[in-house]
Amino acid sequence: MAPSSTVTKSRDVLGTNALRPDGAQKVQGSFEFTSDMHAENMLWGATLRSPHPYARIVSIDTSAALALSGVKCVITASDVPGKLTYGLISSDQPVFAHEFVRYMGEPVAAVAADHPETCRRALALIKVAYEVLKPLTNPEDAISGSHDPIHPDGNVIRHQRIIRGDQAATGAVVVEGEYVIGMQDQAFLGLEAALAIPDPDGLGVHLHVATQWLHEDLSQISACLGLPAEKVRLTLGGVGGAFGAREDISLQVHCCLLALKTGRPIKMQYSREESFFGHVHRHPASIFMRHHADLNGKIIKIDARFVFDGGAYTSTSPAVLINGITHTQGPYKCDNATVDGYAVRTNNPPCGAMRGFGVVQACFAHESQMDKIAAAVGKSPVEIRLINAMATGDPLITGQIMESVAPVARCITETDAIPLPPSLDVNADELELPGGSGLTSSQSNIVRGIGWGVSMKNLMYSEGFDDFATARCTLKDGVASLKFATSEVGQGFVTLAPQIARSVLGVDDVLIEPIDTEIGSAGSTSASRQTWMSGGAVDGACRLVRERLFHHVGKIHNIDPLRLVIEGTDVVDQMGTFRISVADASDGIEISETFEHHHRKTDELDEHGQGNCHTAFAFVAHRAVVDVDPDLGLVKVVQIATAQDVGRVLNPLSAIGQLEGGIAQGLGLAVMEEIVMKDGKVRNPSFTDYLLPTALDAPDVVAVMIEEYEPQAPLGAKGIGEPPCISVTPAIVAAIRNATGKAIERIPVRPQDICL
Amino acid sequence: MTVIVAKELSTALAALREHADARLIQGGTDLMVEINFNHVKPTTMVSLRDVQSLRTIRQDSPGIMSIGSGVPYSVLEGEPVLSAIPALAQASRTVGSPQIRATGSLGGNLGTCSPAGDTLPVMFALDAMIHLSTLDSQRVVSIHDFMTGVKRNVRQHDEIITAIDFPIVQGWQGYSKVGVRNAMVISVASACLVADHKHADVRLALGSVGPTIIRCREAEAWLKSSQDLTAGQSISLDIAHEFGRRAADESSPIDDHRSTAQYRRHAISVLASRMLRKAYQ
C-alpha cells in the first residue's frame, strides 16, 4: 500500500527552502510509485489495442484467450455495465472501442490473468476482425467536410471566433507567417499504473491510481461502472510526473471492471510503448498569423487562424482551443483582431492537456511574428516587445480587462539585464559544442545566436468553470493534520501545504493525511492552479482553526481573542505580556475546520469571442543564447535567461525547480521532442526515438523572480508551473534564426530544417 | 529460463553446443531490450560476464592491439586505447549513457551488428580482425567479411567472439556521429576517418547510411590519386569538399522516422570533409 501519511517536522515556513518530504526516498529509490504497489491475491490486467488508425470492428472472438490457463476474464465493450463512454468535456470516448476503432492504440479488450506474461499471451489469442477504413489524418479535411464523419459527433470538435475592434484596420507594416507545431508527449517517467481492490461484498471498488484529479476520475469511473459515486473510492498512488497526461481516464475503468468481474485485486501498469498510446498528447497545430503595425512597430490589428488537431476524441480540445485563440496577442496590447479557431477530430492519437495548454502553440506564432515586426521597422527584439508590452488595466481581445498584476515590461528589462554568457572559448570542451558527444564540430564551425520570447498564460480554469479546492485542517496537541484531495504529481504541494500550516498556525509538526476522495474535490493539478487553489484552501482552513484557537486561549486566559497573534511557535498577546506555545495551547483539544477556496467567477465567450473568460494571468520573458552548427543543423542551447512574474516566492528551491524543468521541456519542443506520425500511425513510441533533452542538452538557466504580490491570490503567489515552458521555445527558435538567417516556422526544428 | 554463468570460455562454448537455442549475454544492453520487447524468448542464456579472458586488452605483437570482446566501453574510453586507437575511444564515448558504457561491449556491438553500431565504422576503417572460437576450432575473420547485412553476420551458433584485433596506425584518426541530441542518441549518420601516414592513405567508413557499414573505397582511391597523404601535408577546402561529396555518393541511406536520406547524405559529406581537414591540420 502507498504510504498513508507523511509527517514533516521543522520550522520550514513560507519563503524558506523547505525540502520535499518524499525527496530522500525518491533519490534513494525507496519511494513507492503506484507501479510498485501490490495486494494479496492480486491478478494482473492488460489491454488489447487497435493496430489501425481507423477500422470497423467486424467481430471479436475471445474464446481462445479465455481458454488459456491462468486467464480469469476477458472483457470488451459489451461488458461495460454503465455508461459506454467517458470524457473530460464531452463524453465521446468509448471505454472499449465499439463498432469502430478511431485511432491506433485504442483499447478494444482487456484481460485479467495470474501473470503479466499470461496476459500478454491472452491478448495475442483475442481474434479481432477489422475492416480497415481510410483514416482522416489531415485536419483541413475535417474542416472542409471532404471526409465523412468519423464519429457521430462530427469532425469539428469546436469552432470559435474572436471579433474585436475595427475589422478594417490596417497598418503601414504587415507581416505574416504560417506556423506549424509538432506533437509533443508529456513523457512523465512514472508510467500509468493502478491497483483496484473490490469491496468484499462486490458492490464497490477502491482504486489506487496515479492521477491528476481524483474527483473527476471518480465521477467518470462510477458512471462507466454503473455504480453510485459513494461505491467508488480513490486514493492517490505515488505519481511520477503528469504534465497533463493524467487528466484523462486511461486504465482506471478497465482496472475497476476487471476487479469487480473477478472479485480480486487487479494491478495494471503500462510499458513505455503502451504509455505513448495510453494518454493524450500536446495538440499539433497550424497557425496563420498576420500582424498590422504602425511604422513604430506598435500592433494595430491581428488576423489569425488556428487549427488544433484533437485526434480521435474530444478530451480537453475545446478548452485548449479557447486558450490558444484567446492568447493570440500574447502579452501585448492589441485593439483590433479577427481570429478564427478550430479544434478538429481526426484519426490521429487523441490530444489534450499538456503544460502550457494551447498557449504554447499560440506563443510560438505570436513571438515569431514579433520578431518579423521588429525586423520590418528596424527595431530590436527587446524594443519591439517593450513598445507593445501590456500592463494591468489593458483590455484583451476578448474585451476582458487585465486585472492581474502584469509586469510585462519588467520581465523584459530584467531578463535583458542578465549578463550574456561569455563567448565560446577557443579551448571549449568539444562535448559542449553542438553535436555534443558525437564530436561532429569544431569551434570554427559554430555560429552563435540570441533570441527572445515573452508570454502571457492564464491561471486556473476558464469559461465559467468553478474549479474550487477543499482542505481540512485539524489541530490537536500541537500537531496540525491536513487533509485534501490534491494530487501530488511532483509539483511539491506536499512541501507547500505544511509550510502554510506552520506559517499560519505556528506549529512545527504537520501531518498530511492520505490523499483520497474522503474529502471534497481539490480540482486538477493543472493550469498552474494548485498553489493558488489548494494553497488557498489549506490557508483558509488553517486560518479558521487559528481563530478558534485564539478563542479557546482567550477564554481560558481571559484575553480578548482579537489581541492574540501567532509569533513563531507561540500564541502571543499583542498588547500584553501573555505568551503560550501553540503546543501547550492546543494540548488536549481538537479543532478541525474545512475550507473551500473558489476563484472569481468567469464567463463563457459569446459568438464574437467576447467575455471575461479567464481567471488570472502570469507573465514571463526568456532570452535564449544558442550555438548552431549551420552545416550540420545541430544546436546547443547555451543559456536561458529568464525573469518570471511569480507574485511571491513561497519556496525558492521549488520555484527554481519549476523554472529549470519547464525550460528543459520547452527546449525539447524547440529542437527534438516530436511524436512522428505517418498515416495515423505513431512511428517512434519509445525513448530510443522520442528524444528528451539530456543533461548535456540542458542549458545554464539564469533566473530572476519578479515578486509583485498578487492581491487576488490567497498567498499573493501566482501559479508558476506552466509559464517556464511556453516562451522559451520561440526564444530558442528565434536564436537559431538569428544565428543562421533561416526563416524557420516549424517546431521542433530538425537538423535538415537548418542545413538543407 | 536457465542461465549458465560461465567462468571459463570452454564452459560457455560447451553450453552453446549443448543448447541449440542458447543465447550469449555479455552486457545485456541489446539482448535484454530484445527480451523485454518479446522479440526473442531464449530458454537458455549463457552469461559471459565472468569470463575474465574476454576482458583483457593485449598488445602481443607490435602494431596490433587485441581487445577482448567483453571489455566494457567505460574502459575503452580511456588508456591504453585512447592513445593507441583514439577513434575507438571516441566511438566508445558516444555510446549511450554512463550506465550503458559501464557494461556494453564490442562483442555485443558485433553480435547485434546494427548499421548504427558505433564501434563498427572504426573496425571497418581500421580493417579489424575478429577472432571467433568454438569448442574445437578457431578462426579469424576480417570485419569486412564478418558483417553481411542489417543485424546479420557470419557468426555460427556455436561460436563466441573472443577478441578484436586493431592495427595501431600512425596518423590522425577520429569518429564523428550525428544525432538529434547531444548525448545518448542512436546515430543518424556517422563516420570514422583514419589517416595512415606510413602507407600515405586515408580510410573512411560510414555508419547508419546503408545496410552494412560502408567503406568508401572509391573516395579513398580518388583522394590518394589527387593528393599527397603523407604527414605534414595540408588539405585544401576544394579537395575536402570533393572528398565529402564522393563519400556521400558512396552512401546509400534511407528515409525513416529518425531522419531523411537527403540529410544523411549531406551529413556524411560534411563529416568526411571536416575530418579530412582535421587529419592534416
Ligand SMILES: Cc1cc2nc3c(=O)[nH]c(=O)nc-3n(C[C@H](O)[C@H](O)[C@H](O)COP(=O)(O)OP(=O)(O)OC[C@H]3O[C@@H](n4cnc5c(N)ncnc54)[C@H](O)[C@@H]3O)c2cc1C
Ligand atoms: C539506452 C541504450 C543506449 C544505447 N546506445 C548505443 C549507442 O549509442 N551506440 C551503440 O552502438 N549502441 C548503443 N546501444 C546498444 C548496445 O549498448 C551496444 O550494441 C552494446 O555494444 C551491446 O553490448 P552488450 O555487451 O551489452 O551486448 P549484449 O546485449 O550482451 O549482446 C548483444 C548481442 O550480441 C551477442 N553477443 C554478445 N557477446 C558476444 C560474444 N562474445 N560473442 C558472440 N556474440 C555475442 C548476444 O548474444 C546478443 O545477440 C544502446 C543500448 C541501450 C539500451
